[in-house]
Amino acid sequence: MSAEIEKRLAELEEAGLRRRTRLVSGPQGAHVMLDGRSVLLLCSNNYLGLADHSRVKEAAVAAAERWGAGAGGSRLVSGTMTIHQRLEERLAAFKGSERALVFGSGYLANLGVLQALGTEGTLICSDELNHASIVDGCRLARARTAVYAHNDVEHLRWLLERAPERDALVVTDSVFSMDGDLAPLEELGELTAARGARLIVDEAHATGCVGPGGRGAVAEAGLDGAEHVVIVGTLGKALGSYGAFVASSALVRELLVNTARPFIFSTAPPPAALGGALAALELLSEEPERVAQLQSRARTLCDELAREGFDVAGSSTQIVPLVVGEARQAMAICEAALELGVFAQAIRPPTVPEGTSRLRLAVMASHTKEELREAARTLGRAALKAGFRPGEGIPVAAASGPRQERLEGWAA
Ligand SMILES: Cc1ncc(COP(=O)(O)O)c(C=O)c1O
Structure with missing residues (x-):
């Protein structure tokens, strides 16, 4: 049994795909102590720097003091704490939806919403570059799944027109987690409304980062409050805490409470995480300039990387991929950058399609412009050291290939 596991790990090593975690001491700030050395952190989703904000931390501590360290069980068994309810009211207002869960x-x-809404006789249409949790949600659902080409509305329309199923769901990231580009939400909103389909939008990397006051790409597209749109958002990225939510109509929420297995069969998130998220939402409404600062910092990094010869045209957000191609080369650049004091994690298959390994850079509002300028220069040097000329990178659009396996029943 152990021999089989060792063999699988050796195969990963051989292919340049073996993972290991690195040890970080201290919070996710612009600089971290990594394996004992201070480095610039350029791969954290703590986009607004709120994970280490004093008010967020104090609110987390206060919530633990008041409600305890744990929620005690599934809310259907041991009850909804008042702090769950309070956060859900705040999240629904923030996202402009009727209710949140x-x-x-x-x-x-993502598992819960897709499994609950994707019943037998439904077609789920999923963007080929959607996050792994959406892919797994499609697997858990009893619906048939069709994968459409990345951001290709015409391909999606083609699929929907030919679908024998009466009910359909379209699911997409709004900010794509590994590419930093945006889904064409206005068009998707129109197309799904015309078909009588639901649109599920994963705003994990949009919440707190894009749209008016950081309310997300759905709000930016004017789809907030639309009855057929269901939003998934996370608390663990720009909101600096841990957990997630679904913002939807009251009816969809009621369905989730009754049928979403990850809600029913899992302990509710702990009070400290909820208290931290509440404080983060408060900070965001008091200081919306944090969002503008994040976007401005992202532009600075892109400009500086372009100056170094990197192709970063595909990104329009705080996520900036440097697509290298081969997994080993991406790892070599990552290690060379670390040596020079910049931590930018290499991302390899199966997280991204074969042949599109990359450094996924994530900007934080708390990075200074000078730090980002210096980081771009460092990455340029690291690339050369690893034998990679920045101009030779694969443009994101060309690099994007099918990542989800083609699930049964679809041939385009
Ligand atoms: C697009 C997207 N959706 C969902 C998730 C999962 O969120 P969480 O980390 O809260 O489980 C991630 C996490 O990386 C993500 O990038």
């Missing part, structure tokens, strides 16, 4: 994580929220 908190989940243990974004991974669980």
Whole structure:
């Protein structure tokens, strides 16, 4: 039995795909102590720097003092704490939806929403570059799944027109987690409304980062409050805490409470995480300039990387991929950058399609412009050291290939 596991790990090593975690001491700030050395952190989703904000931390501590360290069980068994209810009211108002429902994580929220809405006789249309939790949600659902080409509305229309199913769901990231580009939400909103289909939008990397006051790409597209739109958002990225939520109509929420397995069969998120998220939402409404600062910092990094010869045209958000191609080369650049004091994690298959390994850079509002300028220069040097000329990178659009396996029943 152990020999089989060792063999699988050796195969991963051989392919340059073996993972290991690195040890970080201290919070996710612009700089972290990594394996004992201070480095610039350029791969954290703590986009607004709120994970280490004094008010967020104090609110987390206060919530633990008042409600205890744990929620005690599934809310259907041991009850909804008042802090769950309070956060859900705040999240619904923030997202402009009728109601919200908190989940243990974004991974669980995507599983829950797709499994609950994707019943037998439904067609789920999923963008080929959607996050793994959406892919797994499609697997858990009893619906048939069709994968459409990345951001290709015409391909999606083609699929929907030919679908024999009466009910259909379209599911997409709004900010794509590994590419930093945006889904064409206005068109998707129109197309789904015309077909009588539901549109599920994963705003994990949009919440707190894009749209008016950081309310997300759905709000930016004017789809907030639309009855057919269901939003998944996370608390663990820009909101600096942990957990997730679904913002939807009251009817969909009621269905989730009754049928979403990750809600029913899992302990509710702990009070400290909810208290931290509440404080983060408060900070965001008091200081919306944090969002503008994040976007401005992202532009600075892109400009500086372009100056170094990197192709970063595909990104329009705080997520900036440097697509390298081969997994080993991406790892070599990552290690060379670390040596020079910049931590930018390499992302390899199966997280991204074969042949599109990359450094996924994530900007934080708390990075200074000078830090980002210096980081771009460092990455340029690291690339050369690893034998990679920045101009030779694969443009994101060309690099994007099918990542989800083609689930049964679809041939385009
Ligand atoms: C697009 C997207 N959706 C969902 C998730 C999962 O969220 P969580 O980390 O809260 O489980 C992630 C996490 O990386 C993500 O990138």
